[in-house]
Amino acid sequence: MNTTVIVADDDQDIRSLVSIAVGKAGLDLLASVGDGALALAAIQKYQPDLAILDVSMPEMTGLEVCRAVRGDSAIGDVRILLLSASVDEQSQSIGIEAGADYFLAKPFSPRELASWLSVGKEPR
Amino acid sequence: MSDLLNRISERLSSDLDHPSPAVKQSATAIAVVAAAVLTLLVPGLGFSNTTVAVTGIAIIAFATLLSLIFTRSEGLERYALLIPVIDLFGLGAFRAGTGGTASLWASLIILPVVWLAAAEGRRYIVYAGLGTSVALMVPFLVSLSWPQTPGEWLRGFFTPLVFAVAAAIVNELARQSRKQLRSIKDLAEEKERMLQRTVEYAAQLQESEAKYRAFDRMFRGVWAAVTEQSVIGTDATGLVDAWNPGATKILGPTAAEAEDKLHIFDFHLPEELEERARELNYPPGETVLNPGFSALVETARLGQAESREWTYRRSDGTLVPVQLSVTKRVDEEGRTRGYLFVASDVTQAREVARLKDEFVGLISHELRTPLSSILGYLELMRDDEDNPLSEEHLQYLGVAERNAHRLLRLVGDLLFTAQVESGKFPLDSRMVPLETIVTAAIESARPVADTAGIQLVQKLPDGPAVVHGDPVRLGQAVDNLISNAIKFTPRGGTVTLALDVTADKAVITVRDTGMGIAASELDKLFSRFFRASTATRNAVPGVGLGLTITKAIVTAHHGEMGVESEEGVGTCFSMSLPLSAVAAAV
Numbered sequence: 164m165n166t167t168v169i170v171a172d173d174d175q176d177i178r179s180l181v182s183i184a185v186g187k188a189g190l191d192l193l194a195s196v197g198d199g200a201l202a203l204a205a206i207q208k209y210q211p212d213l214a215i216l217d218v219s220m221p222e223m224t225g226l227e228v229c230r231a232v233r234g235d236s237a238i239g240d241v242r243i244l245l246l247s248a249s250v251d252e253q254s255q256s257i258g259i260e261a262g263a264d265y266f267l268a269k270p271f272s273p274r275e276l277a278s279w280l281s282v283g284k285e286p287r
Numbered sequence: 288m289s290d291l292l293n294r295i296s297e298r299l300s301s302d303l304d305h306p307s308p309a310v311k312q313s314a315t316a317i318a319v320v321a322a323a324v325l326t327l328l329v330p331g332l333g334f335s336n337t338t339v340a341v342t343g344i345a346i347i348a349f350a351t352l353l354s355l356i357f358t359r360s361e362g363l364e365r366y367a368l369l370i371p372v373i374d375l376f377g378l379g380a381f382r383a384g385t386g387g388t389a390s391l392w393a394s395l396i397i398l399p400v401v402w403l404a405a406a407e408g409r410r411y412i413v414y415a416g417l418g419t420s421v422a423l424m425v426p427f428l429v430s431l432s433w434p435q436t437p438g439e440w441l442r443g444f445f446t447p448l449v450f451a452v453a454a455a456i457v458n459e460l461a462r463q464s465r466k467q468l469r470s471i472k473d474l475a476e477e478k479e480r481m482l483q484r485t486v487e488y489a490a491q492l493q494e495s496e497a498k499y500r501a502f503d504r505m506f507r508g509v510w511a512a513v514t515e516q517s518v519i520g521t522d523a524t525g526l527v528d529a530w531n532p533g534a535t536k537i538l539g540p541t542a543a544e545a546e547d548k549l550h551i552f553d554f555h556l557p558e559e560l561e562e563r564a565r566e567l568n569y570p571p572g573e574t575v576l577n578p579g580f581s582a583l584v585e586t587a588r589l590g591q592a593e594s595r596e597w598t599y600r601r602s603d604g605t606l607v608p609v610q611l612s613v614t615k616r617v618d619e620e621g622r623t624r625g626y627l628f629v630a631s632d633v634t635q636a637r638e639v640a641r642l643k644d645e646f647v648g649l650i651s652h653e654l655r656t657p658l659s660s661i662l663g664y665l666e667l668m669r670d671d672e673d674n675p676l677s678e679e680h681l682q683y684l685g686v687a688e689r690n691a692h693r694l695l696r697l698v699g700d701l702l703f704t705a706q707v708e709s710g711k712f713p714l715d716s717r718m719v720p721l722e723t724i725v726t727a728a729i730e731s732a733r734p735v736a737d738t739a740g741i742q743l744v745q746k747l748p749d750g751p752a753v754v755h756g757d758p759v760r761l762g763q764a765v766d767n768l769i770s771n772a773i774k775f776t777p778r779g780g781t782v783t784l785a786l787d788v789t790a791d792k793a794v795i796t797v798r799d800t801g802m803g804i805a806a807s808e809l810d811k812l813f814s815r816f817f818r819a820s821t822a823t824r825n826a827v828p829g830v831g832l833g834l835t836i837t838k839a840i841v842t843a844h845h846g847e848m849g850v851e852s853e854e855g856v857g858t859c860f861s862m863s864l865p866l867s868a869v870a871a872a873v
Binding site: 174176177180183219248249253269270271272273274 | 648652656663664667695
């Protein structure tokens with residue numbers, strides 16, 4: 164069974180770019196949404212293996228979604244990759260503290276994201 | 288009172304001390320005229336020798352004429368004593384002509400004798416005696432015969448002796464009178480001087496009072512004009528005794544409501560005062576009543592100027608952040624009398640700083656997101672194996688990618704500069720061998736240098752050069768210097784990167800053979816967005832952030848930047864960093 168993924172970013176183009184990388188890595192994209200609240204709902208609904216979340220999103224930020232996911236035992240074991248356009252070095256540690264497993268700074272290379280996803284696609 | 292004294296003294300001196308020769312002579316002249324008239328009119332009298340008597344009168348007339356001349360011309364006055372001497376001869380002759388030794392008018396001789404005797408100096412007593420003697424001897428001179436009887440001899444000497452004694456008394460009296468006059472005059476002069484001094488002192492006093500009033504008006508004007516800063520004066524316990532309009536504007540209470548009623552610490556947050564007191568280890572201060580107040584004025588109490596941020600609480604309870612300077616007020620003996628608190632409302636400044644940070648963050652985020660898409664999709668295009676691009680298209684793609692990266696670097700530099708300015712400048716410090724940084728910088732710059740036709744030279748020291756710092760930031764600083772050097776050096780030039788180690792520091796120098804920088808621009812070089820005229824003239828691309836960032840990085844590592852340049856010859860930038868203590872010990 165393929166690793167299942169949901170993607171959330173308020174920027175439609177970035178969302179598509181991530182989705183393409185997910186496809187290239189051969190993972191199953193279950194949902195692609197534009198804000199944090201929808202992301203949390205999608206995670207609860209699909210219970211994916213991996214959630215790729217942008218940090219700054221309307222409704223709920225990526226960090227808030229992280230904390231909500233880690234506080235919910237039913238979906239608590241989903242892995243989370245945070246995307247951020249911030250270069251502030253603190254933002255990475257804040258993300259990890261909020262419960263994210265991985266952190267990726269924008270701009271990113273879709274090629275590298277795809278290769279990373281294909282290596283790490285096996286569920287834990 | 289002193290006026291009267293002066294007048295009396297002047298009168299005395301002019302009439303007694305300095306009567307004119309004519310006035311003095313008038314007594315003798317009148318007496319002789321009277322004597323001559325009486326001699327002619329009174330029966331039984333008469334001239335015994337008319338020629339001699341008339342000669343005597345003529346001599347007196349001559350002396351009187353002389354006295355008038357002396358009175359008129361000032362320069363001759365010192366010869367005035369000749370007149371009584373001449374008088375003595377005249378009177379001697381007159382006496383000889385009116386009966387000789389039996390003459391009724393012998394006593395007139397006393398008049399010139401008194402004149403002579405009253406002159407200053409004891410010798411005039413002798414002159415008076417001799418003069419009398421001569422005058423009394425005139426009858427014998429006229430008859431050309433010596434005195435016949437012992438009585439006549441005696442008269443020739445005894446009478447002059449009596450006259451000399453009288454002269455001595457007159458001389459002494461005159462001397463004493465002069466002395467008294469002189470002391471009265473001295474006294475009057477002293478009074479005059481004191482009066483003059485009093486007048487001068489009063490004038491000075493008036494002048495300094497006018498100055499004081501002008502200063503007072505000036506001070507009150509300034510005090511009232513300061514409406515944007517609160518200026519509050521307190522005594523040594525913090526009780527307000529001065530309150531300007533600015534304090535009313537910032538804090539609420541009027542001067543009447545605050546002065547002598549409120550304490551400065553009533554407007555401070557207790558927790559801030561407590562925290563500061565803890566920081567300062569609870570300084571004793573001059574009042575133990577309020578440790579917070581002691582902490583507030585501690586630096587000022589020690590005689591230093593202090594300016595820091597505090598929060599004031601207005602009378603309506605709202606808070607206002609202020610930049611507060613505290614200074615000590617001292618009296619003339621240097622004792623602390625209280626403190627002066629000058630505060631500016633920094634609400635707006637803080638808001639501006641916050642907005643600026645927010646703006647920079649937003650811009651950075653908003654610029655990086657579209658750049659992420661541009662770079663991402665360009666890469667997808669390049670990687671699309673189903674529709675491979677032509678060589679030409681790949682070249683176009685390369686240009687687009689290079690420019691997108693350039694834009695990305697610019698955004699990064701802007702954000703970094705903003706972080707440096709707001710003091711948020713994270714350093715991930717560890718032990719860094721500088722030679723690896725230098726080598727890496729050379730390697731990454733080599734492709735660009737090759738394309739530009741510039742030779743890169745690297746000079747490393749024999750030993751290690753380890754500093755404590757952030758390798759990424761230090762690499763960024765060196766990269767900036769090298770890429771600048773390459774940009775500003777024409778084809779065929781050389782860029783030399785050298786690392787030197789001294790006793791306590793490592794120095795990295797980047798020397799180029801480029802266009803150089805004008806001496807007048809060297810000090811502006813590290814300012815944000817500054818571009819040297821040689822850069823703009825030669826159309827070298829850039830925005831003027833690289834050196835600002837480089838300097839900020841070096842400064843954050845407790846290092847120093849230096850630059851030497853000569854236009855048309857080249858430039859040499861140096862960054863010196865303190866060697867790590869651990870490494871130095873190895």
